[in-house]
Amino acid sequence: MASTNRYSFETSWGATRLGGETRFRLWAPSASRIELAIQAKASLDFMAMDKVEGGWWEVITDRVPLGGGYGFRVNGDLVVPDPAARAQTGDVHALSELVEPTAYQWSSTDWRGRAWEEAVFYELHTGTFTPEGTFDGVITKLDYLKELGITAIELMPVAQFAGRRGWGYDGVLLYCPHEVYGGAEGLKRLVDAAHQRGLMVFLDVVYNHFGPDGNYIGAYAPEFFHEEIHTPWGAAIAYDETPVRQFMIENALFWLEEYQIDGLRLDAIDSIKDTTDTPLVKELAATVRERFPDRHVHLTTEDDRNITWHVERGEKGEPQLISGEWNDDFHHCAHVLATHEAEGYYADYSRHSVEQMAKCLATGFVYQGELSEHRERNVGEKSGHLPPTAFVNFIQNHDQIGNRAFGDRLTDLGSRRTVECLQAILLLSPQIPLMFMGEEFGDPDPFCFFTDFHGELGDLVRDGRRAEFGKFSAFHDEEARKLIPDPNAETTFRDSRLDWSIPDRPTYRRRLELTRRLLEIRQRVIVPLLHDVAPNSGSWTASDGSRAFVVSWKLKAGQVLHLFANLDDEPWAIPEGVAKADLTCGDLVHAYPKGADVELQGAILPGPSVVFRLDAQRMIAGPSA
CATH class of the missing domain: 2.60.40.10 (Immunoglobulins)
Incomplete structure (x- = not known):
């Protein structure tokens, strides 16, 4: 400093x-x-x-x-x-x-961040979030995000990559904010402006590979990579070499110190092929915790192994390494319930999505050691002992939208009532919620995968992406695959920009107001109860033959949050094992649609609907595992 x-x-x-x-x-x-x-x-x-x-x-x-x-x-x-x-x-x-x-002279010098439990993430892509496509453009929307109830913006990677358009996961200069977004000064202005408004800024960082264009490290330091160890993107990074390890750990510290970033999302840590006894993520997280004892600095991870060692809590329930794990299981359950899709990894969720959703909300992961038929192996570890805040939940994110052939959003795939029920579940459950840009008003427009590669590399990226979809029934035919947007076409990028006229239209303005109302309830009612949550806080039960379930969480000071959800079109008769008194226990937190709580008192939950209640004493759901 x-x-x-x-x-x-x-x-x-x-x-x-x-x-x-x-x-x-x-x-x-x-x-x-x-x-x-x-x-x-x-x-x-x-x-x-x-x-x-x-x-x-x-x-x-x-x-x-x-x-x-x-x-x-x-x-x-x-x-x-x-x-x-x-x-x-x-x-x-x-x-x-x-x-x-x-x-750069910072204005927000007294900023120390915000507690993890307060986090409500808003993931955005700098180049498509505003018409300007810059850090300064994001600044113009900070007041809107604060008023909405967002507490943390999460930037998709900004490290310099080849070309002027891209998601950022092909970065090659990991210490250099892309000049097309506004460079170093622009990013510092954005972080400073966010802190002045009480907003945290998180940055997505990629430590599992470099992009294919502009990475010269192998030309002068082939020792930086293990050619014999393969990842989805090529040779693994050689984390057994001390200078290589320093390069990445110092990169994390660099963003947190020089840019005053509040937290990092570590992309796909399951693809970091570390051959040492101490995983890179463990050393990196421990170093971050030690270096910033007087600030709220948080780390999140993406990892499809459903492991837990990195998100374990200390004696007082505090994160020891990673604050929260992106929970793909929750997304997959929600997506299947909304769309009935069953191809690809959704095949692991299609038959038991209601039970899996309830289990996921109550105990963390869906797969906690069970066989995943899609992956053809047992996946995961027990996670029920972790507090709900060890998980970051979402019903949409950049991957789950952009990695669809046409970048279509859940708003365009599921019924409005079902999606709004899922939105309420996301924003009022005790897990940390994340929304993708435009989700707050139900943006119907696509967010596609786009790049700015040319020549042979451009052809490989376009053809390779189209070939990936050949395993899906809709794209068995080669002519159908040709309709998939070319990632390198500028139109693909332009079509992915948010249209800020949409939330002015009545239907989308109504959704925006619903989101604002839910986030106000979250900060007022839910967040104060997320400290000191005991292990195994959740329990659940799910119906046979319909898409309905109940989840209960014992939170701070014995307060119990109950979720009653019916994502079916038909009403759900509450099982006899749930006493009528349990249906009216405590105080109403939220009911969607209006009046659903009244019908619940008669042991009927209309469909689709969601009711949250808060009680000081009783758990009414069934198993906790």
């Missing part, structure tokens, strides 16, 4: 300012010669770097001015950008730009 309102983080890799000079470092253990490439008026100048211990190359010089371009020449031949560059002079193939990390 340079001063009370200027922040910087010193990294092992790349450029570090030392007064009027700069130290440049690159790890290239097998290179025979590394030179610093310095941008001159008409050409490049080169300056020899010294090889020091551990495979590092280093030089300290004042020859690169602030704003000047630099890179590294490998073995007298290839000139590459700094893999830890904070800015670029152009695209991912250009020289890096030397910047002063402490140039």
Whole structure:
């Protein structure tokens, strides 16, 4: 930290300012010669770097001015950008730009974040969230998000990737906010503005692979990768090498310190092929917890293994490593209940979606060691002992929308009543909720997968994506697959932009008001009860022959939250095992549609409908596992 309102983080890799000079470092253990490439008026100048211990190359010089371009020449031949560059002079193939990390003066210097239990996530893609497609564009919507009841915006990855359009998961310069969004200064302005409004900012980061275009690390440090270990995106990153491990752990600390980011989502940690005894995620999370004891800093993960070691709680119920795991099981149950789809991974949920939804809400995962027929193996671990806040739930996110052939949203796939019931379940259950941009007003427009690759790579991405859908019945025919949007077409990107005129229309304005009302109830009624939740807090029961269920959670100070849900079109007669007094216990929290709670008192739950009640004493659902 340079001063009370200027922040910087010193990294092992790349450029570090030392007064009027700069130290440049690159790890290239097998290179025979590394030179610093310095941008001159008409050409490049080169300056020899010294090889020091551990495979590092280093030089300290004042020859690169602030704003000047630099890179590294490998073995007298290839000139590459700094893999830890904070800015670029152009695209991912250009020289890096030397910047002063402490140039930005922060206004929100007293910000210490918000407690995890208060989190309501709003995931957004910077390039399509507003017409501007920039960090400054996001700032114009912060007041809207605050008024809606959002407490945390989550940015899809912003590290520089090839081209000007993309989801961000093909980043290659992991310390460099993409210039098309507004670069380093733009991101700092956004974070500062969010903090001034009491909003947290989370950033999605990718530590399982680099993108296919612009990653030069293998050219000078092949030791950075394990060619013999494969991931869905190519060779695994060699986390048994200390400099490689430093590169990623310092990247996390960099965002949290220099950009004052409140939390990170670690993408697909199941695809991090770490061969060491200490998983990267464990070391990274422990380092973050140790470094920021006086701030609320949170980490979330995506992992389809349904493991629990990383989200275990301490004696007081506090996260020890990861604050919350993205719970795909909840999404899959909700999606199947709304759409009746049964292909792909939805096949694991189609026959028992009601029971699975109830189990998931009460105890965490659906798969807690059972056989997944789709994956052809047993999946998961027991999770009922974890508090509900160990899980981040959602009924839509960038993957679950954008990885559909046409990027269609749940609003376009399920009935309005069912989707609004699921929305209430999402926002009032004690798990941490996440919404995808536009979901709050029921956006019907697509969010597609898009890239900006060209030539052979562009053809491979387009053809490969279409081929992936060949296993689905709707796309067995090659002509049908040709209708799938080309990810590289600019129209695919443009069609994915939010249309901000939609929430002005009556139907969508009504949905927006419903979301606002639910989030107000959440912060007023639910959030105060999410501290000190004892293990095994949830129990559930589900109907036979219909799509209805009951879930109860014992929360803080013995308060019990009850959910009665019927996602069927027909009314549900409450089972005889549930006493009539249990149906009117405590106070009404929310009923959808209006009047559903009145019918519930007569032991009938209309369909589709949801009722939440809060009681001080009794648990009325059945099994807890």
